Amino acid sequence: MSERQRAIPGPGAHAADGSVPAAAVVVHADAGVLAQAVAARLIVRVLDAQAARGTADVVLTGGRVAAAVYRAVLASPARDAVDWSRVNLWWGDERFLPAGDPERNETQAREALLDSLPLDSARVHPMPPPDGPDGADPELAAARYAAELARHAPDGGALPHFDLVLLGVGEDGHVASVFPGHPVSAETGPVCAVRDSPKPPPLRTTLTIPALDTADEVWLIAAGPDKAEAVGAALSGPALLPAARVHGVSRTVWLLDRAAAAAAPAHLVPS
């Protein structure tokens, strides 16, 4: 498994002391290798978080590359090293569709991985669907999720301690359901409804950039030539795209295949 890595200054600042956290860029040969490498990292990250805190809180993402990562976790023998009953799972965003809809990020994650793991169902926290307790009102669903997050937050805070946020990157540079130029990109959250999403379906719920930024580590994962322009723009700065604005407190890592890295600044992508 070959890997190329470069550390760069983060394209935006968010640390309390005003410092700019370093981001790393890791480029793998193709989407298959990328998925396996991210799966391996994910297992190790969960093990490390459990060793440090007893539990691990992971924020899942949706989309094609995420599904490939989830399948790779399932296929990895190392997955049995994890005590999955002590993993708390959250979602960074959700397509506001009925429970079980194949387009829901929750459904995709469950089918690719979660249904095959010995998870504690009380620790799995999907975003509410429109056929849930609040009906077809995404603002109420977002408020319910915010309350659920706050219930698991330390010290009366708004959010749990997120060890890791996984993010896909859209062709337009969106992350979770934070779309460039959409009012959601200015929300301070922690959770909000998205109406008129430029990508179907039009109704969604999402964690905001400030909420995602509370995570210890943020990994942005992208594969394929369709992502090259957005990845290149996000890594070139200024930090206008949502993908460029999100940072982990300790670590931000861009995990790419070579096609997605094609327009990244050359000094970040060694040959």
Ligand SMILES: O=C1O[C@H](COP(=O)(O)O)[C@@H](O)[C@H](O)[C@H]1O
């Ligand atoms: O709609 C969404 O799309 C993005 C990116 O998905 P991909 O298929 O282009 O990898 C995903 O990160 C987000 O969670 C999802 O709601």
